[in-house]
Amino acid sequence: MATTAVETGPDFYHEPSARKGLRGWIFSTDHKRIGILYGVTMMVFFTVAVIIGLLIRLELLYPGKTIVDPQTYNTFFTLHGIMMIFLFIIPGLPAVFGNFLLPIMIGAKDVFFPRLNLLSWWLFLAGGVLALVSLALPGGPADTGWTFYVPYSVRTTTNVLPALMAAFILGFSSILTGLNFITTIHRMRAPGMDWFRMPLFTWSLYATGWIQILATPIIGITLLLVAIERWFGVGIFDPALGGDPVLYQHLFWIYSHPAVYIMVLPGLGVVSEILPVFARRTIFGYKFIAYSSLAIAFIGSLVWAHHMFTVGMSDTGMFIFSFLTFLVSIPSAIKVFNWIATLYKGSIDPDVPLLYVLSMIVQFCIGGFTGLLLGTLAVNIHVQDTYFVVGHFHYVMFGGTGFALFAALHYWFPKMFGRMYAKRPAIVAWLLATIGFNLLYFPMFFLGYLGMPRRYYDYLPEYTIYHQISTVGSWVLALGLLVMVVNLIVALRKGAKASANPWGSKTLEWTVASPPPMENFHEIPVVTKGPYDYSEYERPHETK
Amino acid sequence: MKPSESAVHAGHHHRDDTGSKIGMWLFLFTELILFGGMFLAYAVYRLQYPNEFKLAAIELDALVGTVNTIILLTSSLTVALSITAIQEGKKHLAQIMLGMTQVLALAFLVNKYFEWSHKFEVGLFPQSDVLLSKPPGEIIYFGLYYVMTGLHAVHVIIGMAILAVMMGFIASGRIAKDNAVRLELGGLYWHLVDIIWIFLFPLFYLIH
Known part of the structure; x- marks a missing residue:
């Protein structure tokens, strides 16, 4: 892409001018750190949330009580949801890989607002700690589900307030990261890095x-209103005082549906990044993939009420929201078609990152198609609030974004840490994770x-057998994750040192050293080509 | 791209005022949308309880609202004047203008305090017996009134803190004639506080 020789010198882990020890990390404004x-x-929050998830599945192994009482079970699925969504999958790809890679990918030395970036992490930490603290406070952890639906969230005596505040603070962190990235992309691209070379x-x-x-402030004000409702009883969401609980659901989903695109879009980006590398082929339909991200972001902001088809809405409203839901599948499908076309006639190298990507594409498609079923008005009435929704959601979020995150981890690991991992255990982990994942979530569609x-x-x-297959799947998946993590830690x-x-x-x-030096580039590169130029691998008649 | 000395000193490798402003405008969008959620709630309930909203609005004193509107608009003027002053190198004048802004902001809050305490005296506050005896639309109206003007008042206080920091920056020379972008951004935030009030004022005080 650019003709810079790989520089030698200390990497960002060993930068002599940096502060020493822990302070050099928690007060560092370096985007990589x-x-x-x-x-x-x-990783800490993810581990806790995975363990809670495993406990939920274990409880469901047999009908009736297996390991915990009903109240504990309610707090389990609430915490699993809050932690997985607000602490893992929303910040996951942008905050970890986006922070590390975005400036390097566009040829910049850091993000536009480095100190704001550090503040985002501190807010993230504060929100996460608050969520964990709410577990230990008297009153017990929140039991409302991650959706905090009123009026229950106003009336329950559990620690809803700390959980609400945690989500509010995490929203702030997410806004600052988004703001920082947009400004960085607008202002800090290297010379020659025009929009369509990104x-x-x-x-x-x-x-x-x-x-x-554009979406996060809505959840901010909505959660704040629930908190105010709990403190002062102003009545905005309380039907006893004239308020409307359905309004809460609208406000909640005006954020939380676009939020699933916050979760999934970076995952789709990772796939587009990894596929051409391991297919040794220029990506097919670059502009369509780029624009489809924007199209998903735009249409995805207008479909929120498809979560609420059964709460009472006008027929016209239902038709419109159903139609828009179908519409949002088009840009998603455009991406999938382009990925397949990229693989077609490529020189495919089935290395670990690509394996995760392939699992991701299949699982994302299953998640997407079941999403269309859910967006169909008649079917929706039948499966609303059933395990079908749970299956759909986990196929998109875990099967899609989660696997994309694992792919990203295996793809950029050598860049981030300067070491290669062992391939065979990584492949075993991938196989276990894929089998476990599908065992865990596919029976949920039947259920x-x-x-x-x-x-x-x-x-x-009569549901026992499906629940048991699902629970066994959770063990296989957990084993796969364990093998993956141990392999990477080893x-x-x-x-071996990575080149x-x-x-x-x-x-x-990939033009800078692994791991990169403190300021990424000693000299800002000049970009002359697009990002996926594999023409040297393609025979002449194929490039036409 | 040659980094200026002061920018390197401040920990940045570049100085890009346009970029800083883009960042600030994006942040202001988020603030607008934060209030947007409440404007949406207001619109929904106004449609649901049109008559009760009219009745409740009579309880508010349009004169107090008008005075506060004038105070806030004037404070926006003084902020704008302080920016112009610093751009012309008149450090002292800029400080005086920001000082005036602080005084006006304080006047707004004092006014608000008396307005709220009057409401409390006649028993119009959430969960009071007087309010609970009224029809639901009026309860919602006063709920929205306290939440929206309260959150706005919080933003006034944040704005005052920001402008106080700016005064410190002018005193220490970090904001100067050729480097006034921080004050401009602070000013933008103050104008946002102002413009939200411009919408709150008619919705609560004027529409009957």
Whole structure:
């Protein structure tokens, strides 16, 4: 892409001018260190949330009580949701990989507002700690589900307030990250890095940034109103005082539906980044992929009420929201078609990142198609609030974004840490994770279709077999994650040194050393080509 | 691109005023949308309880609202004047203008304090017996009134803190004739506080 020789000198871990020890990390404004900080904190929250998830599945192994009582179960699914959504999957790709890579990918030395970036991490930490503290406070953890629906969230005596405040603070952190990335992309691209030479991961972060800015304040004010309702009883959401609980649901989903695109868009960007590298082929339909991110961000902001088809809405409203829901599948499908077309006639190298990406594409498609079923008015009435929704959501979020995150981890690991991991255990982990994931979530479609409601503590005996397959799947998946994490931790200490560009990639982050030096580039590169120029691998008649 | 000395000193490798302003405008969008959620709630309930909103609005004193509107608009003027002053190198004048802004902001809050305490005296506050005996639309009206003007008052206080920091920056020379972008951004925030009030004022005090 650019003709810079790989520089030698200390990397950002060993920069002599940096502050020493822990202070050199928690007060560092270097985007790479902040990215790693996010990664470490997020791992902690993710581990806690995974364990809670495993406990939920264990409880559902048999009908009736298995390990915990109903109240504990309610707090389990609430915390699993809050932590996975607000502490892992929303900040996951942008905060860890976006922070680490975005400036390098566009040829900049840092993000536009480095100190604001550090503040974002501190807010993230504060929100996460608050969520954890709410577990230990008297009153017990929140039991409302991650959606905090009124009027229950106003009346329950559990620690809803700390959980609300945690989500509010995390929203602030998310807004600042989005704002920072948009400004960075507008103002700090290297010479020659025009909009259509930007890597597609950058495009997806750009679209994500806009949703973060435009949607997050709505959840901020909504959660604040619930808190005010609890403190002062002003009545805005309280039907006893004339308020309307359905208005809460609208306000909640005006944010929370676009939020699922905050979660998934960077994942789609990662796929677009990894596919051309391992197919040794220029990405097919670059502009369509870039624009489809913006289209998803735009249309995705107008579909929120499809979460509320059963709460009471005019027929016209339902038709419009159903139609828009179908419409948003088009840009998503455009991406998938372009990915497949990129693989077609490529020289495919099935290395670990690509394996995760392939799982992701299949699972994302299953999640997407079941999403269309949910957006169909008649079907929706049947499966609303059942395990079908749980299956759909996890297929998109975990099967899609989660696997994209694992792909990103295996793809950029050598760049971030300067070491290679062992391939065989990584492939075993991928296989276990993929099998476990599908065992865990596919039976949920059947369960939902047969009428098993979500969030229920108990179930009828005829559902037992599906729940048991699902629970066994959760163990296989957890084993896969364990193998993956152990393999990567071993690689941190014992892995072979990684070269600057182990995969033969073409984007800018691979032109600097692994790990990158403190200010990324000693001299800002001049960009002359697009990000995925693999023409040397393609035979002449194929490039036409 | 040659980094200026002061910018490097401040920990930045570049100085890009346009970029700083883009960042600030994006932040102001988020503030607008934060209030937008409440304007939406207001619109929904106004449609649901049109008559009760009219009745409740009579309780508010349009004169107090008008005085506060004039105070806030004038404070926006003084902020704008302080920016012009610093751009012309008149440091002292800029400080006086910002000082006036602080005084006006304080006057706004004092006015607000008396307005709220009067409401409390006649028993119009959330969960009071007087208010609970009224029809639901009026309860919602006063709920919205306290939440929206209260959140706006919080923003006035944040704005005052920001402008106080700016006064410190002018005193220490970090804001100067050729480097006034921080004050401009602070001014933008103050104008936002102002413009939100411009919408709150008719919605609560004028529409009957």
